[in-house]
Amino acid sequence: MYVAVKGGERAILNSYRLLDEYRRGDPAVPELSLAQIREQMPLAVSRVMAEGSLHDPHLAALAIKQAAGDLIEAIFLxxxxxxTLPRFGYTxxxxxxxxxxRRRISSTYKDVPGxxxxxxxxxxxxxxxxxxxxAERVADPLPPAEVPLAAAMPRVTELLEREALIEPDLPAAGDPAPRDLTREPLTLPAERATRLQNLARADEGFLLSMGYSTQRGYGNSHPFAAEIRYGSAEVELFVEELGFAVTVGEIELTECQMVSQFSGNAEAGPRFTRGYGLVFGYGERKAMSMALADRAMRAEELGEAADAPANDVEFMLYHSDNVEASGFTQHLKLPHYVDFQANLELLRRLRAEREAAAPAPAAAAPQPAATQEETLA
Incomplete structure (x- = not known):
């Protein structure tokens, strides 16, 4: 049964104050500014933006500070x-x-164009x-680049496409508008666009673990990192009154194109298949893990065995969200007095019934007296 507790509200308010004190730490140490977090913890900011589904470095830094460095809590915030934000349109x-x-590498071509x-x-x-x-030293400034980067570099996968050595990257039949998982619940079956959206905001650690499993044999995947890119891209919004798109901002992105295993059928010859990852900010490990997971979940449509955990679309999509997983796990801290008492009473009753039904122990048979020789031995 529930037990009445006095002073619950006061205890909660005191908990808030203790949390503020714990987060602030020693008052003699200067307080972290949002600018410091944003500029000196860019990888943490990138992860919070990616898994929080909001590209705003300032707000991500605020969330990290408020969460005392707990990135999952910051993502939740x-x-x-x-x-609470209104939507003005789609870019x-x-x-x-x-x-x-700012970074572009390929493990498939040494002398990649660009x-x-x-x-x-x-x-x-x-x-x-x-x-x-x-010592809080100041880094030496870098010398200017001898050769400026090209304004646009061709994708490595385009080189394979020219020879029809990789599956085409085409929109789905009818090119339907992608679902918005931030406003609609996930339902199955989920098309690839929805799966990719889910993976883009999935927990990095989960995807890293599942991607690793595919390389160890649980998914039969042998990928190559065709290309990994990190940089900034312009965001454009089509304005109907003007009749053309205008640039509204710029965001940082990390993109990963994986190529994996041959595939083919009677209509198409053997060719590489794709796995794709794209995340906000600088997050190579997340983008690579996302690409591995994307490829693993395509096993069934590619005619492969889909008997590994990473091949199970429902398992992957429903268990990769760290906010939902954290909430469901941490709800165990909430009062479960009624449930526990019910289980406790049931357990006591079952034990009592078992003891009542148990046969009485038989009387021990009398043992013969030991002989003098046995006693001496």
């Missing part, structure tokens, strides 16, 4: 705020081929703690 589809690139652009990456660091950062 940003998603909740997003639901023109982004053309990632015209991105202003060149390999390493950009900012941890790939070549030694993963040793850099104690010089304790």
């Amino acid at each position: 940003l998603r909740a705020y997003r639901t 023109v589809p982004l053309d990632t081929g015209t991105m202003q690139l 060149g390999q652009v390493l950009g900012p990456t941890y790939d070549y660091t030694q993963r040793l703690l850099d104690f010089s950062l304790e």
Whole structure:
């Protein structure tokens, strides 16, 4: 049964104050500003924007600060705020081929047209703690690039398309408008556009784990990173009164094109298949994991065995959302007094019935007296 608790509201208000105190830490230490979080924790900001489904570095930084660095809580905060925003319209589809690139690599072609652009990456660091950062040093400015990057670099997959060595990347039949999972619940079966939207805001850790599983044999996938791009792209909105699209802003994106395994049938010869990932901000690991998951969930439509966890569309889509998973897990902290008492009473009754039905233990048979020789032994 529920037990009346006095002072519950006061306890909750005190909890708020304790949380503020815990989040602030030692008052003698200068407080973090949103500008510091935004500029010096860009990867955390990128993840919160991507999984919060809202590209706004300032608000993402605010959410991180409010959540005391708990990124899943920050994602929850940003998603909740997003639901309060009005929608003015839909932008023109982004053309990632015209991105202003800061990083662009391919593991399939060494001399890729446009060149390999390493950009900012941890790939070549030694993963040793850099104690010089304790001194809060100022980084030396980089020299200007000797060769400016091309305004537009061709996608690596376009090279394969010219020889018909990769499946075509075509819109779905009838080109239906994609569903908006931020306003509509997920339903199955889900077309690829909906699946990709779900994966774009899915938990990075979950996708990383599932993508890793496909490479270890649970999905029979042998991918190549055809191309990974990071940079900024213009966002355009078509204005009916003007009759053309106008640029309304610029967003940072990370895109990953995976190519995997041969596929073919009587109509089409053997060719590579695709996996695709696109996320807000700088998030290569998330974009790569998304591409691996996308390819794994296409197993059935490509005529492959779909018996691995990553091939199960329902499992992947319904369990990849960290906000929903966190809420369902943490609801166990809420009062379950009635449920527990019901289970407790049932358990006591079953044990009592079992003990009552158990036969009485038989009397032990008398043992013969030991002989003198046995006693001495």
